[in-house]
Amino acid sequence: MTAPRSRRTARPADAPLRAIGYRRVSTGEQADSGAGLEAQRTALVAESARQGFALEVVTDAGLSAATLDRPALTEALDRLDRGEADVLVAAKLDRVSRSVRDFAGLLERAQRNGWRIVLLDLGDTSTPAGEMTANIIASAAQYERRLISQRTKEGLAAKRAAGVRLGRPSVLSRDVVARIVTAHDGGATLVTIAAELTAEGVPTARGGAKWYPSTIRRVLLGQDAAAVRAAA
Template identity: 80%
Template sequence: MTAPRTRRPARSTDAPLRALGYVRVSTDGQVDSGAGLDAQRAALTAEAARQGFEVEIVTDAGLSAATLNRPALAEALDRLDRGEADVLIASKLDRVSRSVRDFAGLLDRAQRNGWRIVLLDLGDTSTPAGEMTANIIASAAQYERRLIGQRTREGLAAKRAQGVRLGRPGGIPADVLRRIVEAHDGGATLVAIATALTADGVPTARGGARWYPSTVRAALGSQDAAALRASA
C-alpha cells in the first residue's frame, strides 16, 4: 500500500536547503577505527559546502545495508517526510541501500514527499537521468552480490562436507557464546543481546568494549555456535 503524500511546510525560497548527511559502516573494525565514518563525514561536509546546503550528519555504525531497518536512517527519512530537511546526501549508493527494491521505494518516497537524494558517486537522483543511472547501478550491484553469495555458499558447503573448519578461531569464550545462543533461541533480538553484553562489560572477540547487532549475528553464524546447538 502506498503511503499518503506528506504536505511540506512552506519555506522561504532564499533559505538554504537543509541536508541530512547519512554515514554508515557495517563492521566493528570500521566502527572502532573511525576511518570509514570520518572519511564519509568529511566528503559529505565538503559537498554540502559546495552546494550551499546546511548539513547535519546522522550515523548508523555497525549495521549492514541489507534492509532499510536502521535507526538513524529511519529517523532521517521520517524527518525528510515531515519537511524538517530537504535532501538526503550520502557518499555512495551502497551506504544507503543494497537492494534494488528498497532503493526504488526510496526514490518514489522522495518524489512523493518533495525531497531529494544526492549520492556523491552518482549525483542528484531527482533528475530522470540520475534516477535511471542509480537504478542501473543498484541492479548491477545486487546481481553481482547475489552471484558472489551463491558461489561463496557453494564453496563453503563443499569445504564443510570435506570436514574443513572455516574461518578464524571464534575468539569468544564458550560461556559467552552459550549465553548468546541461549538468549537468541529464547527470543531475544540481536539488539537486546548486544546491549546486554555491553552493559555487563563482556569484551568482544577482538577485545572491544561495545557489542553490535552485527557482532552478535556473526557469533550466531559461527561453526562454534552450530556445534553448541548440535550438542544441546
C-alpha cells in the same frame, strides 16, 4: 511498502536547503575503527558547501544496506517526509541501498513527498538522467551482492564436504563452554543463560561483565561448543 504522503513544513524562500548527510559502514570492525566514516563526512561537507546546503550528518555504523531498516536512515527519511529537511546526501549509492527495489521505492517516495536525493557518485537523482543512472547502478550492486552471497555459500559447503570445522573458535574456558552447551541442550533459553552468567560475574570471551543472548548464540555456534557435544 511506500510511505504515505506527508504534509511538509514550510521553509522560508531565502533559507538554504536543509540537507541530511547520511553515512554508513557495514561491519562492526569498521564501526569500531571509524574506517570510511571520516572520509564520507569530508565528502559530504565539501559537497554541501559547494551547493550551499545547511548540513546535518547522521550515521548508521556496523549495519548493512541489504534493507532500508536502519535507525538513522529511518529517522532521516521520516524527517524529510515531514519537511524538516529538503535533501538526503550520501557519498555513494551503496551507502544508502544495495537493493534495486528498495532504491526505486526511495526515489518514488522522495518525488511524492517533495525532497531530493543527491549521491556524490551519481549526482542529483531528481533528474531523469540521474534517476536512470541510479537505478542501473543499484541493479548492478544488487547483482554483485547476490553473487558474493552465492559464492560464500558454495565455499562453505565445499569446506563442510571436506571435513573442515566451521565457526570461530572460542577463547572461553572449556568449563564455561560446556556449561553453556549443557544448559542450552537442557532447555534453558539464551536469555536465561546470559542472565545467570552475568549474575555470577563470569567474564565473557573479551573480559566483559555482561552477557547477551547474542553472545551465548555465538558460543553455541563455535568450534569449542561442537567439540563439547562431540565428546559428550
